[in-house]
Amino acid sequence: MTSDPAAGNRALLGWVTANTVVVVLSLVPLLWLVSLSFKTPESIGDGRLVPTDPTLANYRGIFTQSLFTRALVNSLGIALISTLLAVGIGGLAAYAIARLRFPGRRALVGLALLIAMFPQISLISPLFNLWRQLGIFDTWIGLIVPYLTFSLPLAIYTLATFFREIPPDLEKAAAMDGATPAQTFVRVIAPLAAPGTVTTAILVFIFCWNDFLFAISLTSTESSRTAPAAIAFFTGASQFAQPIGSIAAAAVVITIPIIVFVLLFQRRIVAGLTSGAVKG
Amino acid sequence: MADIVLDHVSKRFADGRVVVDDVTLTIADGEFLILVGPSGCGKSTTLNMIAGLEDITAGELRIGGKVVNRLPPRDRDIAMVFQSYALYPHMTVRQNMGFALSLAKLPKIEIARKVEEAARILGLTEHLERRPAALSGGQRQRVAMGRAIVRSPQAFLMDEPLSNLDAKLRVQTRTQISRLQNRLGTTTVYVTHDQTEAMTLGDRVAVMRAGRIQQIAPPGELYAAPVNIFVAGFIGSPAMNFLPVTLTADGRALRTPLGEWRLDGPQPDDGRQPDVGRLLERLRRAAPPSGERPLVCGIRPEHFEDAALVPADRSGARCTVRAEVVESLGSDKYVHSSWAGPVALGTDLHADLPIDPPLPGSGGTQLVARLDAASRATKGEPVRLWVDTTRLHLFDPVSGANLTAPRV
Ligand SMILES: Nc1ncnc2c1ncn2[C@@H]1O[C@H](COP(=O)(O)OP(=O)(O)OP(=O)(O)O)[C@@H](O)[C@H]1O
Ligand SMILES: [Mg+2]
Numbered sequence: 001m002t003s004d005p006a007a008g009n010r011a012l013l014g015w016v017t018a019n020t021v022v023v024v025l026s027l028v029p030l031l032w033l034v035s036l037s038f039k040t041p042e043s044i045g046d047g048r049l050v051p052t053d054p055t056l057a058n059y060r061g062i063f064t065q066s067l068f069t070r071a072l073v074n075s076l077g078i079a080l081i082s083t084l085l086a087v088g089i090g091g092l093a094a095y096a097i098a099r100l101r102f103p104g105r106r107a108l109v110g111l112a113l114l115i116a117m118f119p120q121i122s123l124i125s126p127l128f129n130l131w132r133q134l135g136i137f138d139t140w141i142g143l144i145v146p147y148l149t150f151s152l153p154l155a156i157y158t159l160a161t162f163f164r165e166i167p168p169d170l171e172k173a174a175a176m177d178g179a180t181p182a183q184t185f186v187r188v189i190a191p192l193a194a195p196g197t198v199t200t201a202i203l204v205f206i207f208c209w210n211d212f213l214f215a216i217s218l219t220s221t222e223s224s225r226t227a228p229a230a231i232a233f234f235t236g237a238s239q240f241a242q243p244i245g246s247i248a249a250a251a252v253v254i255t256i257p258i259i260v261f262v263l264l265f266q267r268r269i270v271a272g273l274t275s276g277a278v279k280g
Numbered sequence: 281m282a283d284i285v286l287d288h289v290s291k292r293f294a295d296g297r298v299v300v301d302d303v304t305l306t307i308a309d310g311e312f313l314i315l316v317g318p319s320g321c322g323k324s325t326t327l328n329m330i331a332g333l334e335d336i337t338a339g340e341l342r343i344g345g346k347v348v349n350r351l352p353p354r355d356r357d358i359a360m361v362f363q364s365y366a367l368y369p370h371m372t373v374r375q376n377m378g379f380a381l382s383l384a385k386l387p388k389i390e391i392a393r394k395v396e397e398a399a400r401i402l403g404l405t406e407h408l409e410r411r412p413a414a415l416s417g418g419q420r421q422r423v424a425m426g427r428a429i430v431r432s433p434q435a436f437l438m439d440e441p442l443s444n445l446d447a448k449l450r451v452q453t454r455t456q457i458s459r460l461q462n463r464l465g466t467t468t469v470y471v472t473h474d475q476t477e478a479m480t481l482g483d484r485v486a487v488m489r490a491g492r493i494q495q496i497a498p499p500g501e502l503y504a505a506p507v508n509i510f511v512a513g514f515i516g517s518p519a520m521n522f523l524p525v526t527l528t529a530d531g532r533a534l535r536t537p538l539g540e541w542r543l544d545g546p547q548p549d550d551g552r553q554p555d556v557g558r559l560l561e562r563l564r565r566a567a568p569p570s571g572e573r574p575l576v577c578g579i580r581p582e583h584f585e586d587a588a589l590v591p592a593d594r595s596g597a598r599c600t601v602r603a604e605v606v607e608s609l610g611s612d613k614y615v616h617s618s619w620a621g622p623v624a625l626g627t628d629l630h631a632d633l634p635i636d637p638p639l640p641g642s643g644g645t646q647l648v649a650r651l652d653a654a655s656r657a658t659k660g661e662p663v664r665l666w667v668d669t670t671r672l673h674l675f676d677p678v679s680g681a682n683l684t685a686p687r688v
Contacts, residue, residue, distance in 0.1 A: 169366035172333050177380035177427070178354035187379075191370045 071230030090155030162196025282344030317488035541597035584649035
């Protein structure tokens with residue numbers, strides 16, 4: 001830092017301005033969304049940030065439609081199952097990558113990362129056709145599979161970083177203490193990798209929960225349509241009314257779990273992202 | 281409790297390197313055996329094979345008479361103390377020590393009783409509910425020991441368990457380990473490259489070099505009768521001095537860089553000294569006289585003395601060196617000297633030995649003599665030394681074998 005207090009103040013001012021701009025830019029649309037969700041259809045277009053006569057009608061409306069409630073159940077179910085599978089399978093794969101010296105280990109990690117970077121949009125029409133032929137179009141499985149494809153590499157990569165930080169002597173000690181390899185994993189390795197597992201689980205959950213592309217392309221009915229996709233099917237009160245209020249309310253509802261997660265585990269997520277990024 | 285037998289055991293790693301080469305070793309029931317050797321000589325690998333953490337490439341390992349080559353560690357009933365301690369960070373001291381017992385499905389009350397007993401022996405009672413992160417290095421080391429003793433296993437394996445402690449704690453803990461082993465009487469294999477630990481702890485010491493056992497003997501015998509140059513140079517601190525010498529054709533004198541030393545002077549009168557006659561006889565038996573031959577002469581620092589403090593009629597050789605460094609330890613004086621010229625040890629014999637490189641600006645051959653504190657030796661001045669020729673070791677310069685090892 002500079003010794004000149006004026007220059008120090010100027011630098012501080014610069015930082016405050018920059019941060020304010022960023023925060024305002026990202027928060028204004030969110031505030032606008034919240035505001036819209038409390039407005040009546042008549043006042044939607046009035047351009048005010050604070051609603052004149054706030055109403056809960058939009059929220060009541062979306063929760064009385066099975067279109068949305070059913071979609072919430074789908075979203076929750078699909079995201080949770082995908083997360084469990086990704087962390088479970090990814091954990092085992094990451095453990096092997098971190099501990100075993102097998103030929104092609106590096107190639108495997110590279111390939112996994114390559115898959116994660118593959119443009120998702122290019123997979124949509126092949127998957128659409130394939131899923132229809134396999135009979136898993138518009139099912140939970142039909143969404144869980146592509147979610148796993150794209151979240152497993154991330155899970156493996158992050159978890160392997162955490163496993164690598166656990167000293168191998170602990171496994172030897174556990175073996176000497178009479179543990180089977182499975183007992184060693186469950187009672188020694190997994191608890192030590194718990195922070196990494198939680199981080200990974202949250203990242204995977206957010207990815208699945210937020211997905212729109214696969215959800216809109218690979219579902220057609222309420223049996224598997226997730227919340228982001230369901231919002232696109234909202235209709236207004238009459239044929240000519242726009243369902244803007246309902247859409248805003250639904251968007252607020254599906255954002256809440258993410259905000260809660262991120263606030264609860266903020267430190268963990270940052271730690272997980274950076275350790276994955278730096279150490280790999 | 282049980283004996284451990286390694287019968288021509290070898291280890292070849294996937295990269296083709298043979299790291300443990302045909303090791304045969306019998307560790308008696310209740311014995312404390314030290315495995316010592318320079319870094320990378322295969323000590324840990326040997327220990328890991330006994331533990332079951334590494335596969336055995338060839339040979340047979342028997343514990344208590346049973347071949348265990350193919351048994352996983354949990355079926356060998358052996359406990360191990362690691363250099364890193366390898367405590368489970370997420371468990372309390374109590375859980376760390378009780379982990380093996382809980383895996384063995386002992387009743388909870390039984391586990392608590394055994395853990396508390398071990399904690400009492402090791403002075404860990406007030407730390408039982410703490411995590412390893414909240415303990416000092418010495419306490420962690422004791423938890424690692426505790427984890428081994430709660431199980432009352434057939435044998436303990438310890439891989440440099442003290443090397444992460446500071447010097448003072450290491451001495452204390454060394455004594456504790458020794459007492460503990462005496463009290464429990466459990467067969468123990470202890471790996472170290474610290475020779476004080478090797479000399480003070482064990483019933484017997486096995487010296488390893490490059491995957492091979494060089495000599496297995498009680499510490500005293502190892503010191504007095506090393507079988508080759510490596511053992512002679514590795515055991516003892518400061519290390520044994522090595523001089524390039526020539527045995528004269530009559531086999532009764534050595535031509536050394538410090539002058540000619542006759543080996544057949546008047547016999548010692550007190551009868552306690554090993555006499556030169558027998559040294560020559562041993563030499564003749566190992567290497568029948570055949571004209572002059574080059575040898576390596578080994579002399580321990582304490583087998584020198586200030587010539588002024590030795591009766592003039594006492595047999596032995598006398599020579600003069602320049603004292604480059606004089607260290608006064610109160611009880612003794614160490615005189616360091618060196619000179620240029622041929623050295624006794626080729627690089628391959630020298631490679632693994634803990635012998636210091638020559639002092640900067642000094643010659644190739646180094647000499648350390650331990651003299652009585654009354655010696656007048658001063659830095660930079662010549663000092664007249666007396667050599668106890670009855671205590672010399674003469675080695676074959678090619679094979680390194682000791683041609684004069686006294687029978688003990
Ligand atoms: N998994 C492995 N694959 C290949 N070589 C190995 C493996 N593990 C150890 N080695 C090699 O085997 C040799 C002996 O290793 P070991 O750990 O037994 O030495 P050590 O005597 O215990 O040495 P230190 O005193 O440094 O602990 C070393 O040269 C090491 O590089
Ligand atoms: Mg080692």
